[in-house]
Amino acid sequence: MTTRSPRRTPAVLTISGPARMIRPGARMAALSLAGMLVLAGCSGGAGDQEGADADVPANPHGITAENPSGTAAPSAGADAQSGDGGEGETTTDGGSPASGPASADPDATEAADARADQAAVGAAAERAASFGFTNQVSATDTEIAATREDARLRQTNSSGTTVEPARCKSPLTAVDWSPILMPEADASRLDFGSETFAGTGTVEVASLEDAGVVEEHLANVERLVADCPELTMTVTDSNLQQSTFDFTARTSAAEGADSGLVWTRTPAGGDTATTAQVLIGQTAEHVVMVSFIGDSEVAGEEFTAIAEQILAAAEGAL
Numbered sequence: 001m002t003t004r005s006p007r008r009t010p011a012v013l014t015i016s017g018p019a020r021m022i023r024p025g026a027r028m029a030a031l032s033l034a035g036m037l038v039l040a041g042c043s044g045g046a047g048d049q050e051g052a053d054a055d056v057p058a059n060p061h062g063i064t065a066e067n068p069s070g071t072a073a074p075s076a077g078a079d080a081q082s083g084d085g086g087e088g089e090t091t092t093d094g095g096s097p098a099s100g101p102a103s104a105d106p107d108a109t110e111a112a113d114a115r116a117d118q119a120a121v122g123a124a125a126e127r128a129a130s131f132g133f134t135n136q137v138s139a140t141d142t143e144i145a146a147t148r149e150d151a152r153l154r155q156t157n158s159s160g161t162t163v164e165p166a167r168c169k170s171p172l173t174a175v176d177w178s179p180i181l182m183p184e185a186d187a188s189r190l191d192f193g194s195e196t197f198a199g200t201g202t203v204e205v206a207s208l209e210d211a212g213v214v215e216e217h218l219a220n221v222e223r224l225v226a227d228c229p230e231l232t233m234t235v236t237d238s239n240l241q242q243s244t245f246d247f248t249a250r251t252s253a254a255e256g257a258d259s260g261l262v263w264t265r266t267p268a269g270g271d272t273a274t275t276a277q278v279l280i281g282q283t284a285e286h287v288v289m290v291s292f293i294g295d296s297e298v299a300g301e302e303f304t305a306i307a308e309q310i311l312a313a314a315e316g317a318l
Contacts, residue, residue: 116318117205117286121188123317124203124290127310128192133201139189144180151181160236168228172247174220175261179206179280179287182213199294201307205314206287214287218259218280224249225261244268254304257311258282262299275299281311288314 114122125136139147154176163169180187187206193199208214234244245265252260259280266273276293290311292298 115186115188117186117188117207120205120286120288120314120317121190121203124205124288124310124314125190125192127313128190128201128203131306131309132194132196133192135194136190136192139180139191144187144189148181148183151176162234164232165228168224168231171220171224171228172231172233175217175224177217177220178291179204179289182206182209185209197294199292199298201310202289202291202293203310203314204289205318208282208285208287211282214280214282221259221261221280225251252277252279252299252304253301254279254308256281256308264296264299277303277307279307279311281315283315283318286318288318290314 121138129136155173161169161173163172179185180189185206185208187204189202189204192201192203229249231247232244233247234242236242245267247263247265249261249263252262254260254277257279259278261278262275263278264273264275273296274293275296275298276291277299278289278291281288281290288311290307292303292307297303
């Protein structure tokens, strides 16, 4: 693990940007687009699935720092849609509480039972909300498993991707990774956004199943930036439709992370570019990723400082 420089502690920042809502219903758009997954979802931008599954509430699992496993109480969004009682008046399955003597505080019980990765994501969720990112959606175990399988298939069958110069294909495909992809690791993921941010933020925390995998990934990021800062890639999807992109990669200006990458993917023909900033941090037993994907603003000073603080919140809970 690399030596970290001291963390900056920037003041709380006001989020600015295009006033386009990222709807909570686009719950897993980021699973195919955010983070290191530079080869997934290449046929579109950060808002491709906006409007899909529009009935899914924000943060349906109720993840917070006090309730990191997210199963004890519904989110505020769920309460508002159902019209059911106030805080603490709903059971785990969303029905009315059973009659009888009061039991122990369910939030405290769930927090005590939460895995370390769940607690860390809960702390990150709380910090993200403090910046206005209150549309939060947690990944289910089924969704994480599906993402792992999709990534495995991309790695074992990369013939649908061509890269110029050809020597850059290996480092590009090598960085198509994020912590939840470690197959046996305990892992949690949260995607978050706001009504004034045209993009998606993500935090992932996974147990350190194999420290060598993380070390190799950090080396691959350095290799991509050093050897292939500019390339062109063409991706052929399952319907044999081809999409060509100009791709650039550079080191993030973030401090306090073990790795920081900024990449931009611009469709051929001059359509809107997609930019991502991805920070990776590592503790003795866990690896953490915080990323933003959207317009070029996500690589700016404001979002860099926010990503640093969300990363620090997650690591601080481990």
